Amino acid sequence: MSTNTTEKYQIINSEGGLLLQLSGNWRFQDGIPDIDRLLKQLLSTKPEELAFDCRQLENWDSGLMTFLVRLINNCKENNIQTLQETLPTGVQKLLRLSFAVPERKVTRRAILGQPVLAKIGNVTIEMHRNWNDLLAFVGELFYGFLNFLRGRARFRYSDLFYQIECAGPSALMIITLISILVGIILAFVGAVQLRLFGAEIFVANLVGLGMAREMGAMMTAIIMAGRTGAAYAAQLGTMQVNEEIDAFKTMGISPIEFLVFPRLLALIITMPLLCIYADFMGIIGGAIVSATMLDISFFQYFQQIQGFVPPIHFIIGIVKAGVFGILIATAGCFRGLQCGRSASAVGFATTSAVVTSIVLIIVADAIITILCQLLGV
């Protein structure tokens, strides 16, 4: 904004020294005059004192105060004394308040321009700290589990049932939708290729095996990571912000036992059940495609699955779901308890929980698949 500074202030050389004449309206909504020219002028003359003439000053607010604070600070740095008693009383009082607590120079931080090596170092330290925290968390979780086995774990069973309800029945709708769609997609993709060989009936094998061994557990886990794992991180993160976690600690109650354990048990219980349900829904999705596109009856389809997909594949899927449940609850609760003390930290914890869960799910799936291969199942 261009401001005609000459209208607002003028430097006058009087007998007693320099006089700054302020006139007109000094409301910051009208703009604050540029001070640099005035500072240059002051530095060139280097007077001992600067007085103010405010007889023509009309309305003023923070516009004038902002201008004067900067001017006085600059004058102080250059050993020019400002005669503040020549300013209106209200201005003097606000200036006194403004200078009551001196600026803490050390507190102003340079947040930019960190060297690359320092950044790498900081990231490494952060990763190391994260890893230590995770190990400590897993250790505490294991200790809590031992307490649970000995019947000494302190948590409310009402919390456990509530968490089971949130993680189980409440998730059925989304699991149904996604699983049926996954079954349909698998059947479609298989049908296109298998039709070339006149082997459409093997769509049942593809869907049955795919859902039972991989996709049922995997899709349930991905849904639960986004739905329940994120919720755990947000819940515990918000409790961290509100100092509720600290309140547990100061009462000698372990947040791991009281908060994490019900959530972990809830997912260990519900994930395998949801996986069985997802397997069944996926197979129904495949049946719909087989019946409508491939002229394979429901009877033929299910008979094919019964004959060629033995229970061991379902069991492997269910075991995977249980492992994924442990990972999702661990990642969600770990990130939640690790959360900072602000709203943005809760957002970060939630995102981080979902990303961690998904990475862990994929890694665990690969490990279990290799193990199954080695064991010949």
Added chain:
Amino acid sequence: MADSPHLDIRNLTMAYGEIVIQENINFTVNHGEVFIIMGSSGCGKSTLLRHLVGLIEPSFGDIFVNGINLWKAALEERNQIISRNGVLYQGGALWSSMTLAENIALPLTEYSELNQKQIQEVISYKLSLVGLAGFEDYYPSEISGGMRKRAGLARAMALDPDILFFDEPSAGLDPVSSRLLDDLILELRDSLGATVVIVSHELASIFTVGDNSIFLDPDEKTIIASGSPKELLKKSSDPRVLNFLTRKT
């Protein structure tokens, strides 16, 4: 405009659904007055403040700001009136993803035509007024609760509002900061003619800065005393008011 009171509350009823918090509330706040809303915990002081700043629509009654009925005004006019308010919330309510400087800069960027350099100068001045000079680059999570509150005040004052609302301003502040805040409230009133409405329990502050006040009672669900806090202490015969003002049980 200047002839009418700054705030005029007529027959206000505040309720959450069927539960009435306070009813038949009538009072006026004049231009340049420091007005205190007092009462015991849970009587609805903060709820009244939320009504006055336009966050909650009254169940019944009217709120006039400079003679304009806040909830009967067109949406644009209401938003304009609300944007001229400065509000300090109990916990500061700073936006956690922004630094203190960015918190104060946002209203200045939205509602003024200052350039970036001028905005930075205003920010430095506002932070210095609340004793936080040099903390521009800090995030709210990196400073103490009392500092957050003071930074919230700097943000509330960013646009030199016509009227400032304070919800428990002294709570959580050390005595020196609390005293500086009282001085600042009086200076804002004296120098800039700002009207100040304060919800407070802090007796020292109430007696230092309050020109006028009302006392809300949770049992009678209405105002049971009004007037200058010092006058109420001298003249009120209501034991509830006297007990509050003299810290007796």
